[in-house]
C-alpha cells in the first residue's frame with residue numbers, strides 16, 4: 001500500500017534523526033576523507049530513506065546501499081538518494097553494489113541507475129547435518145603429503161601470508177587490490193573467523209599452507225558464511241585439496257549441529273566453481289557484484305530527465 005506523495009528533503013544524516021521503523025539502522029559516518037557517509041531523505045522529521053557509501057580501501061571501491069521505506073518507493077526517492085551520496089564520493093573510483101536473485105528489485109533499481117556486472121557469485125548453501133553432505137565429506141580424502149588443521153593451531157604470520165596471497169589472486173580479475181592495505185584488513189577481519197571450524201591444509205613436509213577454508217558464524221543476521229580457496233591460483237591438485245579442506249570445516253560444523261552454511265566465491269575463482277558443482281547443495285542465492293555508473297560523474301538517467309539533484 002502507498003500513501004500520497006509527501007515533500008521531503010535530502011540532506012546528510014544527523015545524529016538523533018528518527019529513522020522510519022522498518023528501515024535498517026544506518027551505520028554512523030566515519031571522519032576519514034574516504035570513510036563512510038550517509039545521506040537521508042527526511043519527511044515530517046522522519047528519515048524515510050537513506051543511502052550509505054562505504055569506502056573499501058583495499059580495492060579502492062565504494063560500496064553503496066540505498067534503503068527506502070515501502071510506502072515511499074517508486075517515486076524517485078532512491079534515485080535522488082543515490083545521486084546525493086554519489087556527490088560525496090571521490091569521482092573516478094568505482095561505486096559497487098550487490099544484487100541477489102532473491103531480491104530482484106535491487107537489480108531493477110541498479111539497472112535504472114545504469115550498471116554493469118563486475119563478477120558473478122554463485123552463493124550455494126548446504127546443510128552440514130544432511131546425510132548427502134556426510135556422504136560427500138566421507139569421499140573427500142586428504143591427499144598424501146598433506147595435513148589439515150584448525151586455523152587455531154596455525155602460525156599467525158603464516159596464516160596472514162596465506163590469506164593475503166589467496167585474496168590477491170582471487171580479486172585480481174575484477175578489482176585493483178592494494179597489497180599494502182591487505183594486512184590491515186586481515187588484522188580487522190581475522191577475529192570473525194571461527195578458529196576451530198576454519199581449517200588450513202598444509203604441506204606436511206614444508207609446513208606451507210596450501211589452502212584455507214574460513215568460517216564466519218553469524219556473520220550477519222544469523223548467516224553462517226564459508227570462504228575457501230587455495231593460497232596459489234596454480235596449486236597442483238587444487239580442486240582435491242580445496243574439497244578436503246572444506247570438508248574438514250563442514251565436519252566440525254556438523255558436529256556442532258550447524259544446519260545452514262552459505263559459500264562465498266566468484267565465478268572467476270580457480271577452484272570454487274568445481275567445488276560448487278560437486279557439493280550436495282540445498283539451494284543457492286546467486287549474486288552479482290555490480291558497478292553502478294555513478295562513477296563517470298554524469299547524473300543518473302532519471303535525475304537528468306527530472307532535472308533534480
Ligand SMILES: CC(C)(COP(=O)(O)OP(=O)(O)OC[C@H]1O[C@@H](n2cnc3c(N)ncnc32)[C@H](O)[C@@H]1OP(=O)(O)O)[C@@H](O)C(=O)NCCC(=O)NCCS
Pocket residue numbers: 064065066067068069072073074075076077078079080097098103104105106108109110112302
Ligand atoms: C531498491 C530501493 C532502494 C528503490 O527505492 P525507490 O525509491 O523505490 O527507487 P526509485 O523510485 O528511485 O526507482 C527508480 C527505478 O528503479 C527501478 N525499480 C525500483 N524498485 C523497483 C521494483 N520494486 N521493481 C521493479 N523496478 C524497480 C524502476 O525502474 C524505477 O523507476 P520507475 O519507478 O520509474 O519504474 C527500494 O526498493 C528499497 O529500499 N529496497 C530495499 C533495499 C534494497 O534492496 N536496496 C538496494 C541496494 S543498493
